[in-house]
Amino acid sequence: MSEKVSDSAQVTTKSSRLSAMIKKTAAGKVAPENTVLVWPNLVYLELICMMVAVSVILFLSLVAPAPLEELASADTTPNPTKAPWYFLGLQELLVYFDPWLAGMVLPTLMLVGLILIPYLDPNPRGKGYYTFSERKFSMLVFSFGLGLWYALIFVGVFFRGLDWSWYWPWDDWHVHQPAGAAKLIDLEIILQSSLGLSESPLITLGRYAVTTANLLTWVILGAFYGIGFTVPFLFFRDFYRKLGFVRYNLVMFFFISMMGVPMKIFVRLLADVKYVLVTPWFKI
Amino acid sequence: MLSLLQKIREAVNKTQVFKSIFRHGYPDTDGNRALVMFSNIILHLHPVRVRRGALKIKFTWCLGGLTFLFFILLAITGVILMFYYVPDTRRAYNDIRDLETVIYFGSLFRAVHRWSAHAMVFSVWMHMTRVFMTGSYKPPREFNWVVGVILLVTTLVLSWTGYLLPWDQLALWAVTVGSKMAEATPFIGAAGPFGPELGFGPENDMAFALLGGTIVGQSALLRFYVLHCLALPLITALFIAVHFWRIRKDGFSGPL
Numbered sequence: 001m002s003e004k005v006s007d008s009a010q011v012t013t014k015s016s017r018l019s020a021m022i023k024k025t026a027a028g029k030v031a032p033e034n035t036v037l038v039w040p041n042l043v044y045l046e047l048i049c050m051m052v053a054v055s056v057i058l059f060l061s062l063v064a065p066a067p068l069e070e071l072a073s074a075d076t077t078p079n080p081t082k083a084p085w086y087f088l089g090l091q092e093l094l095v096y097f098d099p100w101l102a103g104m105v106l107p108t109l110m111l112v113g114l115i116l117i118p119y120l121d122p123n124p125r126g127k128g129y130y131t132f133s134e135r136k137f138s139m140l141v142f143s144f145g146l147g148l149w150y151a152l153i154f155v156g157v158f159f160r161g162l163d164w165s166w167y168w169p170w171d172d173w174h175v176h177q178p179a180g181a182a183k184l185i186d187l188e189i190i191l192q193s194s195l196g197l198s199e200s201p202l203i204t205l206g207r208y209a210v211t212t213a214n215l216l217t218w219v220i221l222g223a224f225y226g227i228g229f230t231v232p233f234l235f236f237r238d239f240y241r242k243l244g245f246v247r248y249n250l251v252m253f254f255f256i257s258m259m260g261v262p263m264k265i266f267v268r269l270l271a272d273v274k275y276v277l278v279t280p281w282f283k284i
Numbered sequence: 285m286l287s288l289l290q291k292i293r294e295a296v297n298k299t300q301v302f303k304s305i306f307r308h309g310y311p312d313t314d315g316n317r318a319l320v321m322f323s324n325i326i327l328h329l330h331p332v333r334v335r336r337g338a339l340k341i342k343f344t345w346c347l348g349g350l351t352f353l354f355f356i357l358l359a360i361t362g363v364i365l366m367f368y369y370v371p372d373t374r375r376a377y378n379d380i381r382d383l384e385t386v387i388y389f390g391s392l393f394r395a396v397h398r399w400s401a402h403a404m405v406f407s408v409w410m411h412m413t414r415v416f417m418t419g420s421y422k423p424p425r426e427f428n429w430v431v432g433v434i435l436l437v438t439t440l441v442l443s444w445t446g447y448l449l450p451w452d453q454l455a456l457w458a459v460t461v462g463s464k465m466a467e468a469t470p471f472i473g474a475a476g477p478f479g480p481e482l483g484f485g486p487e488n489d490m491a492f493a494l495l496g497g498t499i500v501g502q503s504a505l506l507r508f509y510v511l512h513c514l515a516l517p518l519i520t521a522l523f524i525a526v527h528f529w530r531i532r533k534d535g536f537s538g539p540l
C-alpha cells in the first residue's frame with residue numbers, strides 16, 4: 001500500500017513541506033525514531049477511549065435515570081438540604097466555619113493557591129513523569145489538601161443525614177439524632193473562666209469591647225501564623241533559600257492556612273470550641 | 285470480500301465529492317496519514333507525530349480527552365433538552381416531567397446530560413491531579429495550568445447553574461444553600477464581614493446580583509438559564525481552545 005503516496009496529486013505538490021511535517025514533532029528536538037504518527041496510533045487510542053466512555057455513560061443513564069423530585073416549594077424545606085456532591089466539601093465546612101469562611105474565603109484561597117502552584121514550585125525535577133522522591137514536599141502538600149477535600153466530600157455524601165447530624169450506615173436515617181449533649185463555647189470564654197480573667201473590657205473600639213481573654217485569642221491566632229512562618233525560616237534554611245523571600249511567604253501563608261482547617265475541626269471535635277476568635281464583624 | 289470492499293473504497297476515494305471533502309487518499313500511507321492530520325479541522329488539534337511515551341495510557345489516563353468528550357456530549361444533549369425547556373417557574377418543572385414521560389428518548393437525553401455532567405466534574409479533578417502528579421505544570425506550561433484552573437471553575441459553575449433548572453425541591457434548596465454563601469461574601473455580602481458597614485443589604489449585595497432578587501425565584505431561574513446555556517458554555521469553549529492551543533505550542537510533557 002505504501003506506493004499510494006505518489007498517486008495523490010496533492011501529496012506531490014506539498015511533498016517538501018509534508019516530508020518535513022512527517023518527521024517533525026510539536027516538541028521539535030526529539031529524534032524521529034522515538035516518535036510515531038498520530039494517525040493511526042493516537043487517533044485510534046482516542047477512538048477506543050471515547051467509545052468505552054460513551055458506553056459507560058449510556059449504561060449508567062439506562063440503569064439510573066436522572067432524578068426528579070417534587071415541584072420546588074419555598075414552604076417545605078427538605079431535611080437535610082444537600083448541595084450536589086462536588087460542593088458537599090464546602091457544605092461540610094459549614095459545620096466548623098461561618099459561611100463567609102466556608103463558602104467564600106476558603107474556596108477563594110483554594111483556587112488562588114491552585115493557580116499559584118506553578119509559580120511557587122521552583123523545583124525543576126519531576127517534570128513529565130511520576131515521581132515522589134524527587135519532589136516530596138510539593139507532593140505531600142498537594143495530596144494532603146486534595147485528601148482533605150475528598151474526605152470532606154465523603155463525609156458530606158455518606159455520613160450526613162437529618163439536621164446535618166452524623167449518621168452511620170447502620171443507623172436509622174429517618175429518626176432524628178438526639179441533640180448533642182455538649183454545648184459549643186467560644187475559646188475566649190474558656191480562657192476567661194479557666195484562667196479567671198476579668199470580664200470588663202480593656203478598651204472599647206466602637207462596638208468592639210476587647211477583653212483580656214479576647215486579646216489572648218488574637219495572640220494565639222497570631223502565634224499560629226507567627227510560629228508557622230518563623231520555624232522553617234530558622235531551621236530549614238535550605239528550604240527558605242530555594243524559595244526566596246516572596247515565594248517563601250506565599251507558600252507558608254497558604255500552607256499554614258490550609259493546616260488551620262483541620263486544626264479548627266479538631267479543636268471543635270475535641271474541645272467543643274465554637275469560635276477561636278470573636279469580633280463584632282466576623283468570627284473564626 | 286476484503287478485496288471487494290477495498291475496490292469500493294478506492295472507487296469512492298477517486299470521486300470528485302470525496303476529493304472535495306478530504307483532499308487526500310485514505311490514511312493508510314505515511315503521507316496521507318500526515319495530510320489527514322492537518323487537513324481535518326478536528327484532527328488538527330493534534331500534531332502529526334508524537335513521542336512514543338505520550339501514547340502510554342498510564343501517563344494521561346486519557347483524562348483531559350475524556351473531560352473534553354463529556355463537554356461535547358453535554359453540548360449535544362443540552363441543545364436537545366433546550367428544545368423542550370422554558371425557563372419559567374410556572375412551567376419549567378412540567379417541561380422536565382414531559383421530557384421524562386412524554387417525549388421520545390427525553391428521559392435518556394436527560395440522563396445522559398446529567399451523567400456526563402457528573403463525569404465531567406469528576407474527570408476534570410482527576411485530570412488536574414494527573415497533571416500535578418506528573419509535574420506537567422512546570423515551565424513552560426505554567427500558564428496552561430492557570431487556564432486549567434479557570435476551566436475547573438467554569439466546569440463547577442456550569443454544573444451548579446444547571447442544577448437549578450429542573451425547578452424541583454433538589455434544585456431549589458441546593459441553590460439556596462449556595463446563595464446563602466454568596467450572602468456571606470466579605471465586604472459585598474449583606475451577611476458577610478463588613479458588608480452592612482459598607483452599605484450592603486439584601487437588596488444590593490452579592491447574592492442579589494446572583495439571584496436577581498432576594499429569593500431563588502423567576503429572575504434567578506432566568507439568570508441561571510442564560511448562564512448555563514449560553515454564557516458559561518461559550519466561556520468554557522473559549523478557554524478549552526486556548527488550553528489546546530497552548531498544549532500544541534508548549535509541546536506535551538510526556539516521557540520519551
Ligand code: HEM
Nearest residue numbers: 344348349351352412415420428429432433435436536537
Ligand atoms: C474543561 C476542562 C479541561 C479540558 C477539556 C482539558 C483537556 C486537556 C487535554 C485533552 C490535555 C492533553 C493531555 C491529557 O489528555 O491529559 C490537557 C493537558 C493539560 N491540562 Fe487540561 N483540560 C482541562 C482542565 C484542566 C485543569 C483543571 C488543569 C489544571 C489545573 C489542566 C492543566 C493541563 C496541563 C498543564 C496540561 C499539559 C499536560 C502535559 O503537557 O503533560 N487542564 N488538558
